[in-house]
Every structure is written in structure tokens, then in C-alpha cells.
Amino acid sequence: MRGRVPVAAGLAAAVLFIPMASAQAAPKPTIPQAQAKLKELNKQADKIVDDYNAANEKWKKAKAAYDSVNGDYQKQNATVEALRQSLVSLAVNSYQTGDVSMLGGVFYGPDPEATLSGMASLDQLSQTRAQQLKDYEAAIAGLKAKRDKQKATYDDATKSKADLSKKKSTVEKLVKEQTALLKQLGAYNAGNPKSAGITYTGPASGNALAALQFAYKQVGKPYRYGGTGPDSWDCSGLTQAAWAAAGVSLPRTTYEQWSWGASRRVSINSLQPGDLLFHPGIGHVGIYAGDGKVVHAPQTGDVVKVVTLAGYGSIAGAVRP
CATH class of the missing domain: 3.90.1720.10 (endopeptidase domain like (from Nostoc punctiforme))
Structure with a gap:
């Protein structure tokens, strides 16, 4: 009999080595419990998602406004540059080369009065273009300030959207877990994206x-x-x-x-x-x-x-x- 272990003691020892996971596992929630948990989670998520939607709308409007004013700025800037180049060309043609072909006979015409008149016309043309350039530069300075201000609004909206997007991702992760649970319990309704719906027959007018x-x-x-x-x-x-x-x-x-x-x-x-x-x-x-x-x-x-x-x-x- 020496060396034998009593049956009761042997069973007790065996129990000590049985994995406890099954005994410790939480009972699977019922469908109503899972739905209630999901409903509570969605209540918590509603505000975050609504804030995200608001931020997204703010961002889209800010981007559209920035794109519009930036487009105007680019067009105006192109006009200013064209005027600037025109003035440069006029100065070069009139004062650097000074030959007959460039000046169109202004300085070498047979009539001295006509020559003086032609010179005055060149000067007037130059002054007119210079004034146009000043006007455009003044306009574009204001437009640039407006664009920069709009860009700041756009950047703030983008940052706000990014911050809320992180919150939304956190909520979606939790909702994904609950969705998996509902699918496991057979209570998830995937719906039909192409559903034709139903006909309204109520009292509305x-x-x-x-x-x-x-x-x-x-x-x-x-x-x-x-x-x-x-x-x-x-x-x-x-x-x-x-x-x-x-x-x-x-x-x-x-x-x-x-x-x-x-x-x-x-x-x-x-x-x-x-x-x-x-x-x-x-x-x-x-x-x-x-x-x-x-x-x-x-x-x-x-x-x-x-x-x-x-x-x-x-x-x-x-x-x-």
C-alpha cells in the first residue's frame, strides 16, 4: 500500500491543475444587454460625431472660400506682372535702343511739333501704365491680406477637423467591438444600400x-x-x-x-x-x-x-x- 495516493486526495490534486479560464469567463451578454450597451455607446458618440460633422462642414466652407479668394489673387497677380513687363519693355524700347524702328519715327519726323507731340504721347502712355500698375498693386495688396486671413481660418478649421477625427476614430473602434458582438448574437442588421424603401401613405401634405x-x-x-x-x-x-x-x-x-x-x-x-x-x-x-x-x-x-x-x-x- 506504500506509495499509493488516496483517491480523494488524488482528485483534489487533479482539480488544482484544471485551467480556470472557463470558470472565470464572463457570461455572454444577452441580445437586450448588448443592444442596451450599444445604445449607451451611441449616445456618448452622438455629440462627438455631430461635432465632427460640424467641423467637416466648417472645413469645406473655409476651403471653398480660400480657394475662391486665392484664385482671384492669382489672376490679379498675373495682371500686375503683365503690366510690369509692359512698362519694362516700354522703358527699354524708348530709352535704351532709341532707333527709328523702335520709336516709329517719333524723334526723326519732318515736323518738329509732331515730334514733340509724339514724345509727349510716349510719356503719357508710360504714366498711364505706371498708374495702372500702382492701382493694381494696391488692389492686390488688399486681396493678399484677405487671402492670408482666409488661409488662417482654413488652417484652424483643418486642425479642428483633425482633432475631432481622432475622437471619432476612438468611438468607431468601440462601436466596431459592439457591432462584432451583435453579429455574434445574430442581432446585427447590415441593411441594403440599394433598398427601394417603402411607400408613404400617411396624412402629410x-x-x-x-x-x-x-x-x-x-x-x-x-x-x-x-x-x-x-x-x-x-x-x-x-x-x-x-x-x-x-x-x-x-x-x-x-x-x-x-x-x-x-x-x-x-x-x-x-x-x-x-x-x-x-x-x-x-x-x-x-x-x-x-x-x-x-x-x-x-x-x-x-x-x-x-x-x-x-x-x-x-x-x-x-x-x-
Whole structure:
């Protein structure tokens, strides 16, 4: 019996060497838990992404303004250089060579008075061009200052965009992790970028009808941060495009749309089809479709859809474009 290990003791020893990973692994979250976590993450991301969209719009406008004024500057500069070269040529031809072929007989004509008149004309021509050059140089000096000022604005906008792009990349990394989790749980909706949508049959009329008809045609297309169509949308990209189809120009971001509508806000109790509905924090916006329904682009892992007012969630306020 010597050397034998009691069975109970042997089992106890064996247990000590069993890997503990399976016992320590966190239970896989349920679909509702994963969706709730993703929803919270998107709430956090909404402001950063909206700020990024605003910075991107600011950058595009600043770049367009800079390109325009820089183009004017280059054209004016070319004119100044042409005048300068003309004056140089005149001086060289008149005072350096001084032969008959260059002066056109001005100094060697048979009539002394005509000769003096010709010399005066040359001098007048030179003075006129000199004044033109001074005028152009004065104009281009102001234009250069304007260009440099616009360039500074453009550089600031570019830096702001770069900073926010880093933040957006961080958020997208987290959202990517959640997306992978939703796919693993079978709850990710990739959508169809070419979706034909559905037909709007609600009570809207006028330009609100045109806006909702457009929005309903986007149903089924995927949500994407920064999406402005035609294959994917974010919330404010969808509302902007829908109302553009109705002839109304909205700003790009949810915060800008909320500010734009400061004098157009309406009570939640008096909603009409076409009204913009904003979540608390003004990080999300959808369009009221009438009959207690809302069309919107919800969040990552979802598609443009029509939901009930209850399904849409809390509403901070409404704007009637």
C-alpha cells in the first residue's frame, strides 16, 4: 500500500491543475444587454460625431472660400506682372535702343511739333501704365491680406477637423467591438444600400409630404456615422436630405438643425407630419410621419426604419421646417 495516493486526495490534486479560464469567463451578454450597451455607446458618440460633422462642414466652407479668394489673387497677380513687363519693355524700347524702328519715327519726323507731340504721347502712355500698375498693386495688396486671413481660418478649421477625427476614430473602434458582438448574437442588421424603401401613405401634405416620401424611400438602408446618402445615412443626414427634397434647406448637424429651428419649435402635443423630433441632449433627430409614427436612422447596426412614437423614445422638442 506504500506509495499509493488516496483517491480523494488524488482528485483534489487533479482539480488544482484544471485551467480556470472557463470558470472565470464572463457570461455572454444577452441580445437586450448588448443592444442596451450599444445604445449607451451611441449616445456618448452622438455629440462627438455631430461635432465632427460640424467641423467637416466648417472645413469645406473655409476651403471653398480660400480657394475662391486665392484664385482671384492669382489672376490679379498675373495682371500686375503683365503690366510690369509692359512698362519694362516700354522703358527699354524708348530709352535704351532709341532707333527709328523702335520709336516709329517719333524723334526723326519732318515736323518738329509732331515730334514733340509724339514724345509727349510716349510719356503719357508710360504714366498711364505706371498708374495702372500702382492701382493694381494696391488692389492686390488688399486681396493678399484677405487671402492670408482666409488661409488662417482654413488652417484652424483643418486642425479642428483633425482633432475631432481622432475622437471619432476612438468611438468607431468601440462601436466596431459592439457591432462584432451583435453579429455574434445574430442581432446585427447590415441593411441594403440599394433598398427601394417603402411607400408613404400617411396624412402629410405639401412640402412635408415630399420630405416624408423621400425619407420612406430610404427605409432599409444602413445607418452610418457621417452618412449623407444615397447608400447610407446618419440621423441628421437623413432629415437634411428629406427636407431638401421638399425645397427646404436645413443645416447639416442635429445641433445646427435645433438652433435653426429656434423660432419654429412646436409643442409635442400639436405635432404634424414632417416635424423634426429631437432626443434629449439634441444628439438624435427623426421625422414625425403622422399616425403616431416616426421615420429615422437610429444607430450603428441598424437601418433607416419607421417606429412608433413610444419606440422612438424620449423627445426633448420638435421643430416644424
